[in-house]
Amino acid sequence: MAEKTKIHGMVGDFSSPDRLMDAVKAARKAGYTKMEAYTPFPIHGIDDAMGAKPSILGYLVICGGALGLTIAILLQWWTGAVAYPLVISGKPFFAFEFAVPIMFELTVLLSAFVAVFGMFALNGLPRFYHPMMNYSSFEGITDDRFVLVIEAGDRDFDAAAVKSFLEAHGADKTELVEE
């Protein structure tokens, strides 16, 4: 086909987390900005090495928790004191004391929902296709391989130069991955 395929980036495949970390640090030093690491388990400190910003998930979860708390208070107050006030053992229609358990439970419930679905959303999941899945040894990423991709969007991207850079920093294998 004459149609030109788009390039996603150059993959460097490493055998250990330490080698990957060294390569990430070197890539950052060399001025590459658009890179992504793929690993079978989280590597401590790799976000700092790549210059990634911390996750904003915590702030979202606080909002979720506040929403849950508000719902719990309004629900108990409105159903008990407004919509259907019913005298039971002379207890008040609404009081914070007896409302505490459900305030706590709904705060936790909504926080957990935001933590889980927020995490998936921030990660862009579910997404069943991604260019990285074209990488011939993609299955290694969820097994025992540590991969660094210098993406084609990088200002300094030059396939040949990136390839030799990755090889020089200990990549066992390099591959050009298409979109």
Add this chain to the structure above:
Amino acid sequence: MAQLSHDQELKNALSAPLVDGTPSYHDVTEAVSIISEVKTHRNWYIALAITGSITGMMGLMIAYLIVTGVGVWGNNQPVGWGWDITNFVFWIGIGHAGTLISAILFLFRQKWRTSINRFAEAMTLFAVACAAIYPGIHVGRPWRAYWLFPIPNEFLDMWQNFRSPLLWDVFAVSTYGTVSALFWYVGLVPDLATFRDRAKTKARQMAFGIASLGWRGSATHWKNYEKAYMILAGLSTPLVLSVHTIVSFDFATSILPGWHTTIFPPYFVAGAIFSGFAMVVTLMVIARWIYKVEHLVTMTHLENMNKVILATGTIVGYAYATEFFTAWYSGNPYESYVFFVSRATGPYWWAYWSMVSCNVLAPQFFWFKKLRTNLPFMFVISIIVNIGMWFERFVIIATSLHRDYLPSSWGYFRPTFVDICTFIGTFGLFLTLFVFFTRFLPIIAISEVKGMMAANEHEKHYLDDAVAASQGKQPVGAAH
């Protein structure tokens, strides 16, 4: 010198193997994945047939109950709460160990949790599923069970009573079940991706592909994932403590002697952890042998769990003693009567003393290293503990109810065959869910075990260097 002994101590602590031998990352993937990839063994079908039939029996019992009414159970005046609540509290308690292992031990950086957390979390979910059956079928008209929740509907022209601990319980248990399921699924996603990438058949690829949501293991993924995991652990920790606290409110907020005590929340939580760990040991001893993962779930794991059983069992024993002391010290004749007569010497003396021997005495054997590292022995003790914890709930419920203030309304609870078969049936359901889980899903958290191995590796290098440096030697890892 102090530095040396500290480092040396740490090094010795690290050498207690959390993974036996020196498997590579790939070996871990292989050991866990192969369980679900091999051709289904004939024994699996046999196991499924047995547990499935027991579950079927439970289905029949529930159908009979629904068609006939709650009267098919032994519940009657004065014991209006019988095996249903006993079994509900029993199963909810079992679940607590799973959350404790997955959340609290995670926050305390207890690395030994990694090999057993997936399994323990599954146990939580399945136990909560068994527990949730009971309130659902005890409401009298189970087709109206959704009235437990504040859902606007055309039949019930009123709202739930939020002043009742029973409604708090509905919220606590359903929140607990939901959050446990979410936590479990989040942990599963990276491992499901491993299964997807190893899939040999189209069906497996599709199933695990969808279930893993397209997980790629990128640094961005892991960043948000670790944050979410940490937050969920932080949320689950107070949640798990709240669940059994609120379950205990069902009793503690009443004014019945024997129930109306402030010790109930911590006492219930300790008991829940105690019974849950016993159940994890029971299941783990079998599963690690059947699925040949003894090098991942090592004796260290089992020994640590037995230590937790010893500690919580002793706390439970202390709580039993405190109840007696408070009953005597309060000077309340009704309170004293419940403990000194009804429980210890009354018609339920056999249940009370079974409970004490199973829960307080049996775990004391675990003071001895030889015994707590002995597989058949710990298996037997773990089952005894579970029997004891069932008795605890039964004793609490039956002894406080069976003798009212008026001797004319005294009675004695006897379970019917429906009570008994339904309870046995919940074990069938619990085990059926396990049979499916161990066949199709990663029973050990692959990515977490690998992460733990990598962290251990780093720590060992660091400690080797520290020990060598304090002895004035060239750091071992200097060339590294």
